[in-house]
Amino acid sequence: MNKRLLQTSLPALVVGALLAGCGSSEESPSSGSHQMSFKITDAGCGPHDAKAPAGPIAFDVESQSSTVTEIEVLDGETILGEKENLTEGLGGGFALTLEEGEYTLRCNGGSEGDGTLTVTGSVDGKSNPEVDAAITRYRGYLEKNAAALVAATKPFAAAVIAGELEKAKSLYPATRVAYERIEPVAGSFGDLDPRIDARENDVAKSEFRGLHRLEKALWEEKTTKGMAPFAEQLHADVAELVARVKKVKLQAVQIANGANELLSEVSATKITGEEERYSHIDLVDFKANVEGSEVAFEDVKPLMKGADAKLAKEIEADFAAVFASLEPYERGDGFVPYTALTEADTRKLAQGIDALAEKISQIPAVIVRVENGTEV
The missing domain is CATH 1.20.1420.20 (M75 peptidase, HXXE motif)
Incomplete structure (x- = not known):
């Protein structure tokens, strides 16, 4: 399936308090972006696999590992978005607008290996x-x-x-x-x-x-x-x-x-x-x-x-x-x-x-x- 990172810019950067629950997601009332939360552990990305609607997505990340320090979203081997240099106890975030398709979730060094982010639906591609x-x-x-x-x-x-x-x-x-x-x-x-x-x-x-x-x-x-x-x-x-x-x-x-x-x-x-x-x-x-x-x-x-x-x-x-x-x-x-x-x-x-x-x-x-x- 053809996957593209949209050139329009809809999401917000979310670096505040993390959503409760590993891998929970909801709609952000302020920006219209879909929010997802991940925890980095020694095993890797939590959740290992996730789903989201097409469009702007805000990723909240919390580290619970002393060895795994980053999370990446990739299309093939191209990194579309990432949060790196996270030490245990710290959090951060990044944002992307994604079309329908399957993307790789990678927490380098985790024991579980790569996971999958499945994105479904369509995106309003209006340009500004x-x-x-x-x-x-x-x-x-x-x-x-x-x-x-x-x-x-x-x-x-x-x-x-x-x-x-x-x-x-x-x-x-x-x-x-x-x-x-x-x-x-x-x-x-x-x-x-x-x-x-x-x-x-x-x-x-x-x-x-x-x-x-x-x-x-x-x-x-x-x-x-x-x-x-x-x-x-x-x-x-x-x-x-x-x-x-x-x-x-x-x-x-x-x-x-x-x-x-x-x-x-x-x-x-x-x-x-x-x-x-x-x-x-x-x-x-x-x-x-x-x-x-x-x-x-x-x-x-x-x-x-x-x-x-x-x-x-x-x-x-x-x-x-x-x-x-x-x-x-x-x-x-x-x-x-x-x-x-x-x-x-x-x-x-x-x-x-x-x-x-x-x-x-x-x-x-x-x-x-x-x-x-x-x-x-």
Whole structure:
């Protein structure tokens, strides 16, 4: 059965109190979206299988596991929506608009394996010109940065293949910037993202490749020996990413969710220093994530009118504050090594990100009101 992620944006992002009962569902009176609640356990997604009507669906998620940290909804191997970096006791949410069909429910690391979300019925596919314009703007940004990733990867891979260690190290940061700016979409290609961006502990030893495998060779192992096949595969994988980006279907709510996901990435992996554990260029990634989040926000900002315009102004000020907090650590085109920061430094950066993320998380609800004609 043909399944499509609709390009219209109807659902709200629900991150508040969880619905009672594992896998319970009901209609949200405020947004018209169908609400579903899931619990993540060591076994996986609970419920393992679920049903929902076609249309906007809001997913509430609660973690009860110390080992399984995310839930994904996939069409084939393409991640349509997800909530990740959930530790035991924490909750969160995301939203999608889905057509009739069967989708995969995946809680990576769970003992039960994949489940199925069965969606039935039809969807009113009316478009909104303003929402369509937001999607067009963001698609342009995706394609621009995907092309920039190719342009940065080509000389980087060539330097690795040629055995030019220092040159490869100098070219590595540019590849990270392009990828990190569009990470929510790049990461939606479930089979491709690990080949490009997996960290050493994310995959089996035999599957560790991509940017971070090369980072480890350049900084920790201090050699390019044996790295040519990895560099060649990286270049091919990046080219495939560009092709997929051109075809990806988008919802405006995904753009807003993506803005928040990028900030969550900063809190989860950049603040801890684990993302660039060999090169310690975490602040390069940090800034790129924030830049990508800001563009996503700017692309949906025209939908924020009336009372929502005040929220938009506050978000603009918070973005400016976050960028200002990075300035003391900038050196030329880059940053000081992340290891140079003190605990107080990282705490201050985290506080700015958290304040911004809290406000960004309110944007999807605004989009729902626009779609439903109830904006104020």
